[in-house]
Amino acid sequence: MHAGEPALEAHGLGMRHRRGWALRDCSFRLPAGRICGLVGPNGAGKTTLLSIAAQVLEPTRGTLSLFGAAPGAADPGRTAFLAQEQPLFRGFTVAETLRLGRELNPRWDQRAAEDVVRAGDVPLDAKVGTLSGGQRTRVALALALGKRPDLLLLDEPMANLDPVARKELMGTLLGEAAERGTTVLMSTHVLAELEDLCDYLVVLSGGEVRLAGDVDELLSVHTVVTGAKEGEGLPASLAHHPLVESRFSGRQFTALIRPDGPVTGPGEADDPGLEELLLAYLRSPEAPPLITPTAQVRAQDQAYDTRTVAA
Numbered sequence: 001m002h003a004g005e006p007a008l009e010a011h012g013l014g015m016r017h018r019r020g021w022a023l024r025d026c027s028f029r030l031p032a033g034r035i036c037g038l039v040g041p042n043g044a045g046k047t048t049l050l051s052i053a054a055q056v057l058e059p060t061r062g063t064l065s066l067f068g069a070a071p072g073a074a075d076p077g078r079t080a081f082l083a084q085e086q087p088l089f090r091g092f093t094v095a096e097t098l099r100l101g102r103e104l105n106p107r108w109d110q111r112a113a114e115d116v117v118r119a120g121d122v123p124l125d126a127k128v129g130t131l132s133g134g135q136r137t138r139v140a141l142a143l144a145l146g147k148r149p150d151l152l153l154l155d156e157p158m159a160n161l162d163p164v165a166r167k168e169l170m171g172t173l174l175g176e177a178a179e180r181g182t183t184v185l186m187s188t189h190v191l192a193e194l195e196d197l198c199d200y201l202v203v204l205s206g207g208e209v210r211l212a213g214d215v216d217e218l219l220s221v222h223t224v225v226t227g228a229k230e231g232e233g234l235p236a237s238l239a240h241h242p243l244v245e246s247r248f249s250g251r252q253f254t255a256l257i258r259p260d261g262p263v264t265g266p267g268e269a270d271d272p273g274l275e276e277l278l279l280a281y282l283r284s285p286e287a288p289p290l291i292t293p294t295a296q297v298r299a300q301d302q303a304y305d306t307r308t309v310a311a
């Protein structure tokens, strides 16, 4: 695997549940070795996307390929999925749970798995059914990390952990990922923590990709302008820049724009923070989507592209 090669590539991915489309025409790539935050409001399609990547769900339309393998044919041993509901056997002890992990996974690393459990003082001889929700999360994460995956898919894994345990486990997880070059795709609603954790982002809303790409790239193409209001709406000097969101508070305006040239006129221009950028997109579903060059899929990469080039 070379740097920049995709760990995951979605082409026109769509998923229809009984009530309608959970994902619609999603296309993006996640280069290998990146830590990617998956963000979106409730019902945006995050779990659906992660379940397709984990090969638990089959897409209705389009394809998702992992590490360049044909869609649906990726080696399941290279991927670990930590879902919101952790399917652990309640009657097994922690040690028995890890033993099962060892037997099922040829690349199993017992030490890595035990370290995660021990760091939380979870007794190896305790039955899983007697553990607290947070302790069970730790065991599930130990199983995921013991698998030594190349792609780790996490669906809000830390939601039931106390803040100290959450920080400690995130640190363990990201330390392991950095050391081994593991790609991580992790859904979360905790925007404040993304800035420290992730170098890549995918934002979904209404089943569609709204933002995808390298965090630095995404931040660098946006500007926040704040200033005193003169009359109604934003200053005319901002009108030609694509607008993500404008807000007004008393006599002040704040606009998040994607400048298509120098920003002139009244107000002060600044770089946005990541949380500010995400909140603006989450609040403005009508803002134009943005897929940065590293996240774009090329037509010639499409697994089932049947077009031919005329000789």
Ligand SMILES: Nc1ncnc2c1ncn2[C@@H]1O[C@H](COP(=O)(O)OP(=O)(O)OP(=O)(O)O)[C@@H](O)[C@H]1O
Pocket: 017, 018, 019, 021, 022, 040, 041, 042, 043, 044, 045, 046, 047, 048, 049
């Ligand atoms: N098995 C299912 N049957 C019917 N509809 C489903 C099913 N699973 C998901 N959906 C619907 O698909 C949409 C996307 O759901 P999904 O769970 O992927 O969203 P999410 O972004 O993970 O949400 P949350 O942040 O609340 O976990 C929702 O409208 C949901 O109701």
